[in-house]
Amino acid sequence: MPSHDVMPNMELYQPVQVEDALAIADRLAERGWLVGGGQDTYGWLKDRAKSADALIDLSAIESLRGIRETADGIEIGALTTLTEVASSDLVRGSFSLLADAAGKVASPQIRNIGTLGGNVSQDVRCWYYRRGLSCYRAGGNLCYADTPQGMNREHALFDQSRCVAAGASDTAPALVALDASMVIQNMSGERVVSAQDFFVGPANDIENTTILRPGDILTAVRIPSTWANADFYWEKVADRNVWDFSLVNVAAAFKVSGGEIQDSRIVVGAVQTTPRRLTDVENAIRGSSRSAETAESVKEMATAGARTLAHNGFKVPLMQNLVKRAISA
């Protein structure tokens, strides 16, 4: 019955207070599955590639929504939709990098319900893994993608460790570039970690893409004023302009004074599981102008250490060109 609903039978909790959500998440632990907009969730469940006993639907918790000014920047509730992030005057005004990234996620309908918290917490892009095969990331002992016949055109260039899947989030590189921090709550309290430390690669934890653990709820994203109104560059390259995940994306912020780059943050997405910050490049271009010459001089450095798979070699020049455009634009 392909046209019929294929959602598995599950329990559904719809808390309206964070405290209740935390208690339920804590009690159910790995038997519960947190849902924001659900746009990554339902595919996993319908495909029977992952399962849980209960959905914990966070969408009715009003305190997790909205964008607020803080003493030092802005705070975005994790349940704020990508459409709201992309169209917010606060975000567009000072942190247009994030608005541009959020506005390029998937399709309009998905952005209308998909949340910022969900976008950064979504699972990796790998069709073998998403098909439900027992690969390393799924607890098995092999990788289907990193083989001579494997379909790995979309996969990672860096930081492979048994798993070669690439991260799928468009907003994650922007948040790392903006030096954002993530607010995580559980029954023991609240902790705040930098976006850079929020994402984890397979060498450290092959079954998760973030430091979130059962019982944790990402409640907000804070963006400090450090990079407010910097010169931003965002570009996403994908096979299709709508729906598609990035093949490579770049999120960059520059502080330029007197024609010289005083400081910068350049982060590339979809080339490894986590957003890849190009610290060497940032250091190399400090004091230079934003020009084609500067960009050309760090081209090789941008992709140093890349290990290409059978079919993703094109990502090396693609990434180099995106970094060059970011620097010279």
Next chain:
Amino acid sequence: MNSKLTRRRFIKGVIFSGAAATTGAGVYLANAQSGAGAAERLIALNINGRSRPVDVMPSETLAYTLRYKLDLTGTKIGCNRGECGACTVLIDGVPNYACSVLTHNVKDKAVVSIEGIKSADGTLHAVQQAFIDENSPQCGFCTPGQVMSAVALLNSNPRPTREEVRAGLSGNLCRCGAYEHYINGVLRASGQIA
């Protein structure tokens, strides 16, 4: 009262809601099985301006409820994965994929499906009429979704540019490739093509 809601199912639903137990302040639990924690499956949805009582499974999607429980089969399920747009409906005026929204998520919201677009007297919506005039659909399967996205676009932007129409309808695939005809239809509905 929904004619599909048989007496047997209605009674069953009441029994379920009678056994309702909340697990904490403001917590709502919908459980497919009876027993501890079982609760409210019989809910009322605001669909096309009418209150429709319906028995909804906890993880049921809106597309399923509309098509198979409320007989609103104008909403098409293409991919059932949020990748085609055929199931687009308006939730509080915002276009969403009905295949990728839980029905329990729209309990307090106003849902408009393709059946709710025409006027009470049967007059077609300007978008529907324009799609006919422009021969926009070919096979027609994606058309309900295209109409919903177009209606939402024109509600927020009554005179969109061609580029804005392309962006507004970009979450709706058409395997016939009739995109330009749909765009012409939206521009006609907005009064920019006569």
